Amino acid sequence: MRVSMIVNGEQRQDEVEDRLLLVHYLREVAGLTGTHVGCESSLCGACTVLLDGRAVKSCTLLAVQASGRRLVTVEGLAQNGRLHPLQEGFWEEHGLQCGFCTPGMIMAAHDLLSRMKHPSEAEIRRGLEGNLCRCTGYQHIVKAIEYAAQRL
Amino acid sequence: MYPGAFEYHRADSVAQALSLLGRFGEQAKLLAGGQSLLPMMKLRLAEPRHLIDIGGIAGLDAINEQGGRIRIGALARHDAVASSDLLRRRLPLLAECAAEIGDLQVRNMGTLGGSLVHADPGADYPAAVLALEGEIVVEGPGGRRTLKAEQFFLDLMTTALKPAEMLVEVNFAPLSARTGGAYVKHRQPASGFALVGVAAVVGLNQGGAVERCRVGVTGLAAAPFRALAVEQALTGKTPDARSLADAASHAADGKDALSDIHASADFRAELARVHTQRALEKAVERAR
Ligand SMILES: Cc1cc2nc3c(=O)[nH]c(=O)nc-3n(C[C@H](O)[C@H](O)[C@H](O)COP(=O)(O)OP(=O)(O)OC[C@H]3O[C@@H](n4cnc5c(N)ncnc54)[C@H](O)[C@@H]3O)c2cc1C
Ligand code: FES
Ligand code: FES
Numbered sequence: 343m344r345v346s347m348i349v350n351g352e353q354r355q356d357e358v359e360d361r362l363l364l365v366h367y368l369r370e371v372a373g374l375t376g377t378h379v380g381c382e383s384s385l386c387g388a389c390t391v392l393l394d395g396r397a398v399k400s401c402t403l404l405a406v407q408a409s410g411r412r413l414v415t416v417e418g419l420a421q422n423g424r425l426h427p428l429q430e431g432f433w434e435e436h437g438l439q440c441g442f443c444t445p446g447m448i449m450a451a452h453d454l455l456s457r458m459k460h461p462s463e464a465e466i467r468r469g470l471e472g473n474l475c476r477c478t479g480y481q482h483i484v485k486a487i488e489y490a491a492q493r494l
Numbered sequence: 495m496y497p498g499a500f501e502y503h504r505a506d507s508v509a510q511a512l513s514l515l516g517r518f519g520e521q522a523k524l525l526a527g528g529q530s531l532l533p534m535m536k537l538r539l540a541e542p543r544h545l546i547d548i549g550g551i552a553g554l555d556a557i558n559e560q561g562g563r564i565r566i567g568a569l570a571r572h573d574a575v576a577s578s579d580l581l582r583r584r585l586p587l588l589a590e591c592a593a594e595i596g597d598l599q600v601r602n603m604g605t606l607g608g609s610l611v612h613a614d615p616g617a618d619y620p621a622a623v624l625a626l627e628g629e630i631v632v633e634g635p636g637g638r639r640t641l642k643a644e645q646f647f648l649d650l651m652t653t654a655l656k657p658a659e660m661l662v663e664v665n666f667a668p669l670s671a672r673t674g675g676a677y678v679k680h681r682q683p684a685s686g687f688a689l690v691g692v693a694a695v696v697g698l699n700q701g702g703a704v705e706r707c708r709v710g711v712t713g714l715a716a717a718p719f720r721a722l723a724v725e726q727a728l729t730g731k732t733p734d735a736r737s738l739a740d741a742a743s744h745a746a747d748g749k750d751a752l753s754d755i756h757a758s759a760d761f762r763a764e765l766a767r768v769h770t771q772r773a774l775e776k777a778v779e780r781a782r
Contacts, residue, residue, distance in 0.1 A: 343502055360502035360545075382495040384533055385684065387599060396573070396602040401495075402532050403603070406502050407525070407547060450598060471686070472597025 345409040349374070350418030358405050365389045367405035368415060376416040376445050380474075387473030390446035391415050397453035399472070416445035419452075427490040428452060437486030439477035447473050451487045460491050497535035504547045508633055508662060511548050515658055516635060518544040524660055525549065526569060526608035529600050554662065555605075557581065563629075563665040568607025572596070575606060584668045586780075587675030587693060591622035594679055596686045607661040613651045613717070615752060616687035620647055620718035622677055624710030625693035628666050634659035643710075650716040673697035673706065674780025678772045679713075680765050682756050688713040689757050690765040692721075692745070694773035696733070698781045704728050707741075709773070714766045715749045723747045724770055733778045742771035 346355045349372055356371050368374045368391065377400060380388030384402040391400045392414040419426035428448045431437060438444045447470065454461060454469035461469065466484050475483060505511035515522055523542035525531055526549055534540040548554070548569070555569035557578050564585055566575065575581055575592035582589045595601055595609070595618050609619045610630065623630075623643045630641045635658055646654050655661060669675060679691035690713040697706035707728045709721040723744035731737040745766040751759035 359499075361497050361499055363496070383536065384529065384600070387597070390599055393602075397599050398603050399599045402529060404502070404525075404528070404532070406504075407528065407549060410550075453598060453602070469598055472599045 343406050343409075345405055347408050347410065348412045350414055360404070360406055362405045363401055364391070364403040364405045364408050364413075365400035367408075368400060368413075371405075374415050374417050378442055378445055380442065380446075385472075385474070386443070386446070387450060387470075388443055388446040390449040390473065392449055392452060395453070395456060397450045397472075414449075414452075416448055419448070426452075427493040428455070428487070430493070431486035431489035432483075435482050435485040435489050437478065437482045443473060443475040443477075447475065447483055451490070455487070455491055455494055459494070461487075463488075495536040497532065498538060498541045500535075500542055500545050502545050502547065505551060507551060508548075508554070508660065511546055511551065511660060512633065512635060512658070514544070514546045515660070518546075520657065522546055526605040527571065527603040529596070529604040530608060530612040530614065548660070549605075559584065559668070562667070564668055565663055565665045566606055567663055568605060568661045570606045572601035572604045572606070572609075573598075576601060585626065585666055585675075587626060587669075587677055587695065588622050588666070590675075591618050591677040591691075591693060594618050594677065594681075594686075594688075594691075600686075606664060610646070610664070611653060611655055611661050613647055613653050614687065615650055615716055615718075616682065616685075616689065616691075616713045617718075618677070618679060618688050618691050618712060621688075621691045621693040621710035621712040622675075623664060624718060624720050625675065625695045625708045626666050626669075626710075627708060628664050630661060631663040631665065632656075632659045633662045638662070644720055647717045647719070652717070669695065670697060672699070672781050674777045674782070676773045676776030676780065678769050678776065680769060690714050690762055690769055692766065692769040692773040694770070694777040696728070696774060696777040696781050698733070698778070702782075703730060703732050704778075707774075709745070709770060711745060711766055711770070714746060714751050714762050716752065719749070721745050721747075721770065724774075728774065733774070738771055738774045738778070742767050742774060745770035
């Protein structure tokens with residue numbers, strides 16, 4: 343089936359198999375490997391991207407379902423070579439170790455900060471319920487998001 | 495993990511979805527938010543030959559108040575229900591329940607209709623829809639019919655919906671004065687699903703006694719149910735620590751509790767009693 347969508351501001355059209363998952367479309371067809379595949383079963387959040395501004399798990403969405411919509415992946419956050427405040431926050435606050443969960447964390451946090459300007463620590467932790475990290479113990483991830491909240 | 499091969503169809507209207515359902519019959523499944531169906535297809539627990547995507551049907555996600563009823567379209571996302579101003583004011587129990595489902599990403603995609611039709615024994619919505627005495631509107635080739643929530647949930651992942659029908663709306667009477675509702679659950683820590691979840695609605699009369707009591711329980715048994723013994727025990731009583739505890743002690747009466755690696759039948763029954771008491775206490779507090 344033919345899909346057409348805007349990915350990181352760029353209009354794309356591709357012919358895809360009906361059963362292709364969005365995450366594989368992004369990685370293998372669009373070449374955007376910043377979105378990671380972790381559990382493949384909607385639990386870890388590593389594959390989180392923005393669909394019309396809202397965080398969704400791209401392993402639990404078909405590429406054809408996203409046709410006609412607007413997607414943003416982690417590659418779409420930096421503007422003119424300047425990191426997004428969330429990316430900067432993860433850098434400054436040591437919000438990652440192996441980095442596998444990071445793109446998903448950042449995209450989920452993006453949705454969270456679009457709803458709440460200054461979430462409390464508890465609200466940040468609740469907003470990230472769908473994202474797992476095996477390295478950091480989450481503390482620095484929360485700090486990274488607080489850092490971004492102050493600058494957005 | 496890939497789903498098996500299927501042919502994808504996008505429906506732009508309820509009529510079109512129903513006509514595709516009629517054409518492909520048992521080989522087809524409707525796709526709403528995909529948050530239950532796609533995981534099942536990846537595990538090959540479901541292998542439809544045709545997927546009919548209803549996710550883009552315009553207007554089927556509306557939430558409004560019309561003719562004295564609060565109407566919620568089948569496609570209303572969990573997040574939209576949780577954050578709707580109208581629902582937070584007029585039906586806070588339902589918004590509270592939606593906010594408890596899964597995680598942010600799941601709430602952004604999953605729909606009310608999908609959750610009710612999927613009828614997972616640990617799904618949250620059924621408890622609230624039962625306690626609020628929701629009416630479930632379904633549409634099929636012969637037109638629309640309305641089912642009471644109690645008639646809808648039949649068994650494990652089984653509802654009264656016929657294969658050629660789809661759920662289009664759930665509607666509710668807004669809560670009257672001196673009436674409060676609450677939803678409390680014990681989460682399964684990995685998935686977020688309810689090991690047990692209890693929704694309670696309590697209405698008080700002028701004198702402060704319980705005039706109306708409705709309790710919906712999910713997670714305990716194969717199908718969610720109204721805890722009638724609890725409702726009867728509390729109706730007419732003045733709600734205090736003793737009468738609430740006594741009523742709640744009937745939460746699992748006569749039910750075959752589920753048992754799995756997450757919780758034994760006895761533990762689930764105990765959770766049902768404890769959470770019924772908590773839900774009743776909160777509902778009473780809000781009714782006052
Ligand atoms: C990680 C994760 C955590 C979750 N945690 C919870 C939780 O804590 N509590 C909870 O309650 N749920 C939870 N869920 C399930 C979630 O709420 C789903 O959104 C819901 O069960 C199904 O809704 P959907 O719109 O995604 O339906 P889909 O997956 O698209 O469809 C589910 C089924 O319903 C049918 N269907 C869908 N819409 C209609 C309709 N309008 N008419 C007729 N048939 C229809 C489909 O054919 C399919 O059989 C979780 C899911 C995930 C992935
Ligand atoms: S890869 Fe999508 S949630 Fe884990
Ligand atoms: S930094 Fe390694 S999984 Fe989060």
